[in-house]
Amino acid sequence: MASNSKSEGEWRAILSPEQFRILRQKGTEAPNTGNYNHHDKPGVYGCAGCGAPLYKSSTKFNSGCGWPAFFDAIPGAVSRHEDRSMFMTRTEITCTACGGHLGHVFKGEGFDTPIDERHCVNSVSLNFKEE
DSSP: OOTTOOOHHHHHHHSOHHHIIIIITOOOOOTTOSTTTTOOOSEEEEETTTOOEEEEGGGEEOOSSSSOEESOOSTTSEEEEEEOOTTSOEEEEEETTTOOEEEEEEEOSOOSSTTOEEEEEOGGGEEEEEO
């Protein structure tokens, strides 16, 4: 179990209803509505649930998908899981520290990034610390 594990009641007490829906119930925010989609300040994006650092701003890029996109995570910060919901197979990404749902990762889309991956992350799942 993740080191920052909490009961459902504890998560509900510390997260907003929208954060709970996305981080704990694997929801998705509407496209082009999140605070970090067009955010471009230098710093570190962390988990809104537990605060663990997840992504450096240097890995963020504009994918045009409607959600913040990163081409790589801080090593060990993000875990991958097979997701067979929505009548398809995708790769879900979660915070390794607390298990909070972040979004999904897509490969081989042709973006001009070092590893041709797109971590499509819900803004609600993130917080930001400016450098």
